[in-house]
Amino acid sequence: MTPEIRGSGALVLGIETSCDETGIGIVRGTTLLANVIASSMEEHARYGGVVPEIAARAHLEALTPALKAALAEADITLDQLDAIAVTSGPGLSGALMVGVGAAKALAVALDKPIYAINHLVGHVGADVLRDDGTEIELPTIALLVSGGHTSLLLVRDLVSDVELLGETIDDAAGEAFDKVARLLGLPYPGGPEIDRVAATGDPAAIRFPRGLSQPKDLEKHRYDFSFSGLKTAVARWVEQKRDAGEPVPVADVAASFREAVTDVLLTKAIAACRDLGVPRLLLGGGVVANARVRELAGVRCADAGIELRIPPLSLCTDNGAMIAVIAAQLIESGHAPSGLSFGADSTLPVTVIQA
Amino acid sequence: MLLAIDTSAGTSVAVVDRDLGTLVEIGEADTRRHAEVIGEAIRSAIERSGVAVSTLSGVAIGMGPGPFTGLRVGIAAAQAFAFGTTKPLVRVVSHDAVAWGHYAAGNGGPLLVVTDARRREVYFSAYWGADGEGLPVRVQGPGLCRPDELADAVDGYHGFERLDAAEVSAASVGLLAEGLYLHRREFAGPEALYLRAPDATVSAGPKRVS
Numbered sequence A: 001m002t003p004e005i006r007g008s009g010a011l012v013l014g015i016e017t018s019c020d021e022t023g024i025g026i027v028r029g030t031t032l033l034a035n036v037i038a039s040s041m042e043e044h045a046r047y048g049g050v051v052p053e054i055a056a057r058a059h060l061e062a063l064t065p066a067l068k069a070a071l072a073e074a075d076i077t078l079d080q081l082d083a084i085a086v087t088s089g090p091g092l093s094g095a096l097m098v099g100v101g102a103a104k105a106l107a108v109a110l111d112k113p114i115y116a117i118n119h120l121v122g123h124v125g126a127d128v129l130r131d132d133g134t135e136i137e138l139p140t141i142a143l144l145v146s147g148g149h150t151s152l153l154l155v156r157d158l159v160s161d162v163e164l165l166g167e168t169i170d171d172a173a174g175e176a177f178d179k180v181a182r183l184l185g186l187p188y189p190g191g192p193e194i195d196r197v198a199a200t201g202d203p204a205a206i207r208f209p210r211g212l213s214q215p216k217d218l219e220k221h222r223y224d225f226s227f228s229g230l231k232t233a234v235a236r237w238v239e240q241k242r243d244a245g246e247p248v249p250v251a252d253v254a255a256s257f258r259e260a261v262t263d264v265l266l267t268k269a270i271a272a273c274r275d276l277g278v279p280r281l282l283l284g285g286g287v288v289a290n291a292r293v294r295e296l297a298g299v300r301c302a303d304a305g306i307e308l309r310i311p312p313l314s315l316c317t318d319n320g321a322m323i324a325v326i327a328a329q330l331i332e333s334g335h336a337p338s339g340l341s342f343g344a345d346s347t348l349p350v351t352v353i354q355a
Numbered sequence B: 001m002l003l004a005i006d007t008s009a010g011t012s013v014a015v016v017d018r019d020l021g022t023l024v025e026i027g028e029a030d031t032r033r034h035a036e037v038i039g040e041a042i043r044s045a046i047e048r049s050g051v052a053v054s055t056l057s058g059v060a061i062g063m064g065p066g067p068f069t070g071l072r073v074g075i076a077a078a079q080a081f082a083f084g085t086t087k088p089l090v091r092v093v094s095h096d097a098v099a100w101g102h103y104a105a106g107n108g109g110p111l112l113v114v115t116d117a118r119r120r121e122v123y124f125s126a127y128w129g130a131d132g133e134g135l136p137v138r139v140q141g142p143g144l145c146r147p148d149e150l151a152d153a154v155d156g157y158h159g160f161e162r163l164d165a166a167e168v169s170a171a172s173v174g175l176l177a178e179g180l181y182l183h184r185r186e187f188a189g190p191e192a193l194y195l196r197a198p199d200a201t202v203s204a205g206p207k208r209v210s
């Protein structure tokens, strides 16, 4: 009998409040000990999207209960922690500030070092926490897609070398799902609804535009995304049907829209892998929950001889553990803590891994 | 001995004692930098007070009214500090702390506390005076209105001495909390005093694009 191995490395508590999930995670090195998430998603439903002030108010109420729950889940006490980690950006500024204020006070109260972490790099770090024993290989291309961001990254080193290849120039992909769902009379959040309805639709029924995919656009925006034009094209198509008094084939519209988003996401991600000679693609963000995104990623990566990695869904959506694990990696590689004077930066560039 | 925090205007952090009064108070008037300054303010207030965190009896926090984003930074910090040190958290109305300070300085009589709510509005609270223990007796508010509506919003407006406060002192928050505790009065509730609904409109449905 071998004794229970709980992993080695720094014991870190991570606080994530960049959007509508209050996430508290605890890791020891690369071992996940707790991942508690309180979401205010339902409160945003009637508005059809995340309302920043509602999200920030919800964080303030959810933080302490989530902290308690995470400590219980990890079965540790606060004094055992080696460090506190917190998302300092990018994200909704009022929401980020709740986490930053709490994390700083907790660090001072416990006299522990604090690490201010980049949310997007956290999404990549989530893969370090999977427990199937396979280790993330670098460099990798990472495609991060959620309601708040759509980014394509080149990750050479988790704690020192992350490069932004491209991002959305208008709506995030998740936002487009929400808007099209509303157009089709489906509830918020749109991702799972579109996914459900699309299951019985024909993805080839309507050829919706693929944003920034024309040769002219590719020159300037090879790895950038745009979903605003797609959203408008879907709206126009649906309006024409309705104006003509014809029924709207909701399943076909949903499937064709989902196909357009998925196609452009993966075409650009695979192009990045090929162009840069990096045969690895990592997915992250809530949109990974979408069945078609996972499926098409599998097919395209297999065709191109690219290794595909998708962390477990509970680590793909926003969470505190992914923030904690980046701090644990920073500690392991000898990086000094962030000090106490960093602020919340809603547009923190991905190259700033630690603020 | 309490650590006291208020971010309903600027950022103010203090360590106070019922008998010794204010041991240290640190203030930053900037109303846009709460998240940046809160950690260092707490750390240096404790360090300069010479008090060990373990000897604090609790944390006092001003719950507003105040502009949301900054107000929340202080409340989040106070909650987390109390949680981290397993000390009780006690809450006061920030305007009550302003009134407490006014009366503690030897003033008396009816008082109207007014603070900036941004977006061309003000927060207000009205007090008859201090009671026998020196604790302010709030009779109206906290409320929210346009500056030119104050006279209508406050009953007997002209009978109150008006105090426009640009800052809320954490030391006053802490000493008021000590007084409330000593005389077994009620603290404020757990809800932040936003006094405004979040900016959000329920959409009537998607707009036409063609």
Ligand SMILES: [Zn+2]
Pocket (backbone or CB within 6 Å): A119, A123, A146, A148, A149, A285, A317, A318
């Ligand atoms: Zn995210």
